[in-house]
Amino acid sequence: MKIGFIGVGVMGNGMVKNLLKHGYEVNAYTRTKAKAQEAIEAGAVWKESVADCVRDADAVITMVGFPPDVEEVYFGADGILENARTGVPVIDMTTTSPRLAERIFLEAQAKGLRALDAPVSGGDTGAREGTLSIMVGGERETFEACLPILEAMGKSVLYMGKAGSGQHTKMANQVAIAGTLAGVCEAVAYGRAVGLDTEAMLSAISGGAASSWQMLNNGPKMLREDYAPGFFIKHFVKDMTLADGEARLRELPLPVLEKVLAMFRALEAHGYGNEGTQALIRAYE
Amino acid sequence: MKIGFIGVGVMGNGMVKNLLKHGYEVNAYTRTKAKAQEAIEAGAVWKESVADCVRDADAVITMVGFPPDVEEVYFGADGILENARTGVPVIDMTTTSPRLAERIFLEAQAKGLRALDAPVSGGDTGAREGTLSIMVGGERETFEACLPILEAMGKSVLYMGKAGSGQHTKMANQVAIAGTLAGVCEAVAYGRAVGLDTEAMLSAISGGAASSWQMLNNGPKMLREDYAPGFFIKHFVKDMTLADGEARLRELPLPVLEKVLAMFRALEAHGYGNEGTQALIRAYE
Numbered sequence: 001m002k003i004g005f006i007g008v009g010v011m012g013n014g015m016v017k018n019l020l021k022h023g024y025e026v027n028a029y030t031r032t033k034a035k036a037q038e039a040i041e042a043g044a045v046w047k048e049s050v051a052d053c054v055r056d057a058d059a060v061i062t063m064v065g066f067p068p069d070v071e072e073v074y075f076g077a078d079g080i081l082e083n084a085r086t087g088v089p090v091i092d093m094t095t096t097s098p099r100l101a102e103r104i105f106l107e108a109q110a111k112g113l114r115a116l117d118a119p120v121s122g123g124d125t126g127a128r129e130g131t132l133s134i135m136v137g138g139e140r141e142t143f144e145a146c147l148p149i150l151e152a153m154g155k156s157v158l159y160m161g162k163a164g165s166g167q168h169t170k171m172a173n174q175v176a177i178a179g180t181l182a183g184v185c186e187a188v189a190y191g192r193a194v195g196l197d198t199e200a201m202l203s204a205i206s207g208g209a210a211s212s213w214q215m216l217n218n219g220p221k222m223l224r225e226d227y228a229p230g231f232f233i234k235h236f237v238k239d240m241t242l243a244d245g246e247a248r249l250r251e252l253p254l255p256v257l258e259k260v261l262a263m264f265r266a267l268e269a270h271g272y273g274n275e276g277t278q279a280l281i282r283a284y285e
Numbered sequence: 286m287k288i289g290f291i292g293v294g295v296m297g298n299g300m301v302k303n304l305l306k307h308g309y310e311v312n313a314y315t316r317t318k319a320k321a322q323e324a325i326e327a328g329a330v331w332k333e334s335v336a337d338c339v340r341d342a343d344a345v346i347t348m349v350g351f352p353p354d355v356e357e358v359y360f361g362a363d364g365i366l367e368n369a370r371t372g373v374p375v376i377d378m379t380t381t382s383p384r385l386a387e388r389i390f391l392e393a394q395a396k397g398l399r400a401l402d403a404p405v406s407g408g409d410t411g412a413r414e415g416t417l418s419i420m421v422g423g424e425r426e427t428f429e430a431c432l433p434i435l436e437a438m439g440k441s442v443l444y445m446g447k448a449g450s451g452q453h454t455k456m457a458n459q460v461a462i463a464g465t466l467a468g469v470c471e472a473v474a475y476g477r478a479v480g481l482d483t484e485a486m487l488s489a490i491s492g493g494a495a496s497s498w499q500m501l502n503n504g505p506k507m508l509r510e511d512y513a514p515g516f517f518i519k520h521f522v523k524d525m526t527l528a529d530g531e532a533r534l535r536e537l538p539l540p541v542l543e544k545v546l547a548m549f550r551a552l553e554a555h556g557y558g559n560e561g562t563q564a565l566i567r568a569y570e
Contacts, residue, residue, distance in 0.1 A: 098479070121493040133493040158489045161482060168479045169486050172472040176495035179468020182541040187461035190528065193537040194383070194453045197446060201454050204443045208406040208418045209516075210461035212497030231494075243475065252478040252569070255548075256467040259540050284537070 002027065003149065004057030006050055006073050006080070007064035007094070008036035010229075011120070014127030015063065015093075015153045017042045021130075022152035029053035050076070051083040059149055060090040066238055067096045074104055086112040089146050093134070095119040095235070097242050098164035098171070101137060105163035114142040117163060118150060119170035123230050131155040135173070137165035171243040178240055178260040180214045181280055187215075188222050189284035198223050218278035227275040227282075234273035237264050287312065288434065289342030289369070291335055291358050292349035292379070293321035296405070299412030300348065300378075300438045302327045306415075307437035314338035335361070336368040344434055345375040351523055352381045359389050371397040374431050378419070380404040380520075382527050383449035383456070386422060390448035399427040402448060403435060404455035408515050416440040420458075422450035456528040463525055463545040465499045466565055472500075473507050474569035483508055503563035512560040512567075519558035522549050 001024055005016050008030040016026050016039035028044035029052070030036045040046050047053040050073050054060050060080055062073055070092060074080050080090055090113050092104060101117035108115035116138035126132040132154035136143050143159045150157045160169045187205065191198040202219045205211070217230070240261040247254045263283040272279050286309055290301050293315040301311050301324035313329040314337070315321045325331050332338040335358050339345050345365055347358055355377060359365050365375055375398050377389060386402035393400035401423035411417040417439035421428050428444045435442045445454045472490065476483040487504045490496070506512070525546040532539045548568040557564050 121490070121495065123494065126493070133489065135489050156489070156492050158485065160485060160489060165481060168476070168481050169489050171479075172476045172481065172486055173490040173493070173495045175475050176468040176472035176490060176497075176500060179471060179541070180465040180495065180497050180499075181468075183461040183464020183466075183468070186464060186539045186542055187457040189537060190460050190532055190539065191453070191457045193535045194456075194531060196450060196453050196457065200443065200445055201457055204418065204420050204441070204445065204454050205406070205458040205461060207441050208411075208458070209408065209498050209502075210406070210458045210465065212461075212465050212499070213494050214465075214497070215461060217494075246479060247475055250478040252474060254471045254475065254569075255544050256464070256541055257471055259544055263540075284539075 001025065001058045002056060004054040004060045005044070006030065006053055006060070006062045008039050009063070010124050011127040012036070012063045013038040014124065016044050018130040018153050019149070020044065024149070024152065027053045027057055049078055050080060051078045054080050054084045057084065057088065059088060059146065060084055061093060062091070063093045065094070065235070067100055070094050070096050070100060075107065081107055081111045081113065084113055087114070089114045089116060089142055091116045091118050091146060093118050093120055095170050095239050096167060098167040098246060101164045101167045105138060114139065115163065116142055116146060117166040119166055120154065121170065121173050125230070127153070134158070135160050135166045135169040137161060137167060138163050168246070171239070171246060174236070174239040175243050175254065175257050177214065179256045180212045181218065181277060182256065182260045184212065184215045184219050185222065185281045185284055188219065188281055221276070221278045222281040227279040229274060229276040231277050232273065233264055233268055233275055233277055233279060236277050237261070237268055237273070240264065286310065286343045287341060289339040289345045290329070291315065291338055291345070291347045293324050294348070295409050296412040297321070297348045298323040299409065301329050303415040303438050304434070305329065309434070309437065312338045312342055334363055335365060336363045339365050339369045342369065342373065344373060344431065345369055346378060347376070348378045350379070352385055355379050355381050355385060360392065366392055366396045366398065369398055372399070374399045374401065374427055376401045376403050376431060378403050378405055380455050380524050381452060383452040383531060386449045386452045390423060399424065400448065401427055401431060402451040404451055405439065406455065406458050412438070419443070420445050420451040420454040422446060422452060423448050453531070456524070456531060459521070459524040460528050460539065460542050462499065464541045465497045466503065466562060467541065467545045469497065469500045469504050470507065470566045470569055473504065473566060506561070506563045507566040512564040514559060514561040516562050517558065518549055518553055518560055518562055518564060521562050522546070522553055522558070525549065
């Protein structure tokens with residue numbers, strides 16, 4: 001079975017390698033060929049365009065950056081909907097808007113294609129180790145048909161409901177992270193301000209009711225001022241902006257999300273967009 | 286070895302029983318005798334006053350409610366400092382202000398007593414099972430002398446530094462919880478607003494980067510509208526108010542803590558102070 005994989009970057013390389021490891025053939029395309037080097041060396045076949053990448057594929061996966069990129073690879077003249085074979089499942093694993101996921105679903109359907117929205121959580125480590133959490137929206141039948149493909153990349157692959165539900169679940173995930181990460185930052189900032197040994201402090205509070213993935217993984221990075229991106233600020237700003245927009249449309253105030261988003265936007269405006277989300281601690285300095 | 290234990294409530298009963306289990310004799314005093322019934326049945330000796338409770342004790346432990354209660358049991362004419370034997374360690378396990386911990390330390394020292402501040406995390410379950418996290422401030426020598434006593438009640442007993450450091454660490458713990466809990470609430474509120482199956486949503490996001498003790502323990506309670514207190518809102522408001530005050534004194538803005546504290550104060554004003562902290566979800570309804 002041959003998969004056309006579009007968007008081979010920090011996440012995509014690991015995902016492609018796991019597909020190859022599970023016996024899938026993979027066509028690979030991404031804007032900057034050099035970024036796909038790892039996947040190509042592992043056995044993916046490089047293609048020079050989206051159209052070439054999907055033309056002979058039995059399934060299509062996209063993992064690109066921002067909603068406009070998703071629109072281009074799906075709806076462009078050189079895009080997936082114009083060039084994929086009839087009946088093929090097309091799986092967008094980019095985190096994008098639930099609204100866009102619904103549009104892809106409907107337009108794909110009109111072309112005889114079956115779309116899933118399947119954003120992930122677990123970062124580059126999860127992508128490399130094949131332990132991503134994958135949250136899937138679309139028709140259940142399509143989900144079930146694609147399960148083996150998704151399970152090659154993830155450890156938890158869950159059907160969340162109709163088209164857009166995968167994206168909505170990912171939004172909820174990002175909303176939870178926003179508050180949690182800010183809580184960790186404020187605890188670290190507090191510890192510094194009062195003169196605690198912050199390393200001892202973090203290990204004291206990491207075992208109980210304050211514990212979180214964010215604390216265990218990003219807390220120590222904050223302490224050693226390691227801002228290398230596990231997850232880029234610029235991508236988190238994108239995700240939180242989408243979630244904030246969806247909440248506003250429904251007149252649901254999410255004051256903590258709004259506050260955290262404002263802090264991250266300020267960091268991005270100061271040029272920190274390519275740092276990891278743990279750099280939120282800079283907002284407290 | 287005999288311990289004078291003051292403040293035998295939801296937490297204290299479990300802690301006293303663990304001390305008895307480890308071979309300590311325990312004198313018990315609390316304002317309302319009925320609340321100490323469990324400890325008395327387990328073998329603690331009831332005393333009619335703070336003075337009686339500490340007079341023949343080799344160590345004193347306090348676990349009362351609010352800072353004024355702590356002040357009363359330490360500094361009152363009937364209190365610990367006037368009535369405990371010279372050289373005895375006095376351990377305040379109440380969550381209270383770091384400033385008050387420093388004052389107790391100095392006044393105890395002037396009376397020839399050795400004070401520790403040793404607030405805990407882990408709730409009534411941790412108290413019952415002897416698995417509390419205990420964060421200790423004071424002199425290292427006193428800490429080491431008291432370690433066997435503390436280890437009878439906790440699984441993680443950590444020395445954090447000079448007097449007040451235990452309380453500061455607990456403050457940092459509560460600050461982290463505030464953001465984390467709000468993140469969980471906003472994720473649940475988002476999921477409801479967009480029409481997700483919130484149970485499926487929670488289980489999808491509980492395994493990855495959004496995961497936290499708060500999500501795993503309080504998330505499901507929010508979904509089934511179970512607001513029974515594991516940790517009381519009124520106590521959390523006390524703790525956050527203390528942390529907020531310490532941060533303000535140092536001109537450290539903690540915007541997320543402030544936002545969450547304001548929401549909890551509003552809930553308390555509406556009569557929800559005796560519910561568990563998971564009832565923060567009410568603020569999103």
